[in-house]
Amino acid sequence: MSAADAITKLQGKRPLEEDTSELTPGKLPQKKYFRQRAHANPFSDHQLDYPVQPSDYDWSKHYPAHFPAAGTNGEASGKEVEFADIGCGYGGLLIALSPLFPSTLMLGMEIRVKVEEYVEKRIQALRSQNDSKGRDEAESYQNISVSRMNAMKFMPNFFKKGQLSKLFFLFPDPHFKKKKHKARIVTSTLLAEYAYVLRPNGILYTVTDVRDLHLWMVKHLDEHPLFERIPEEDLRDDPCVPCVMGETEEGKKVERNKGDKFLAVYRRLEKGKELGEWKGFKPIFEVGKDKDGEGDGEEEEAGDD
Ligand SMILES: C[S@@+](CC[C@H](N)C(=O)[O-])C[C@H]1O[C@@H](n2cnc3c(N)ncnc32)[C@H](O)[C@@H]1O
Secondary structure (H helix, E strand, O other): OHHHHHHHHOOOOOOOOOHHHHHHOOOOOOOOHHHHOOOOOOOOOOOOOOOOOHHHHHHHHHOOOOOOOOOHHHHOOOOEEEEEEEEEOOOOHHHHHHHOOOOOEEEEOOHHHHHHHHHHHHHHHHHHHHOOOOOOOOOOOOOOEEEEOOOOHHHHHOOOOOEEEEEEEEOOOOOOOOHHHHHHHHHHHHHHHHHHHEEEEEEEEEEOOOOHHHHHHHHHHHHHHOOEEEHHHHHOOOOOOHHHHHOOOOHHHHHHHOOOOOEEEEEEEEOOOOOOOOOOOOOOOOOOOOOOOHHHHOOOOOOOO
């Protein structure tokens, strides 16, 4: 018995359990070992590994079947990440989209350490379970990966101009309090970065169960000259829509609780649309009434690492 276990036994506590999935190839990790507090502060200085520019990044560690030589990036192999799931959480969307677009590279971006570790192990296990499948075959899971990063700071470090064809913002942290709205993942400033990495006609998906956040995202996207909303009737044949609505862990939770889901999907325009008179960034609707933001049920945030 280790010293730590002996102390634990003396204290009458259950010994700390650890995920052992990596000892058995193909064994899926268990979420219970990868739980972390709900929010990571996007303004903290997390210890993150990011490239100075997209061409410096080594994609072979993410997609070894597509970039067999270590140190290869998109320009060398002709393959590039095309879909990015921002705040991918436990990875449900990537796993649902992977077989639908088996030769498209997709990256989940997640700020929480443990959650990113879980997704990485989940993808490794799925790849091992399906190692007889060809690289571009559905369910080989060779086209999905995850990176621990802060999407509010480093998007242009990972993706060059116009690289992405789809960007997903599914059930983003709502940051209810007014003084925390600046931490929301969709803001006017950040939309300029998302427009930069999305190619013309690329698509940006947002889904949330929080009505105020939905209105916030729609308002900022409507105000942005490079985004135009796609009417819901034009989304009927989009195979991504059922996935964004129902395949993420958060989406499933909302469904279990019989909550609402609000979808808004935008096309990245080639040329900026004509806007009316500039009204500034001040919200045109009231999000919550209390001045100090008390009583909205959100925890205080702190850096988590
Ligand atoms: C409410 S969860 C939703 C997760 C997933 N999209 C889903 O629908 O199940 C929001 C996720 O975004 C992550 N996140 C928040 N801010 C982020 C940031 N700046 N960069 C990357 N991930 C972030 C959080 O850690 C969390 O896992």
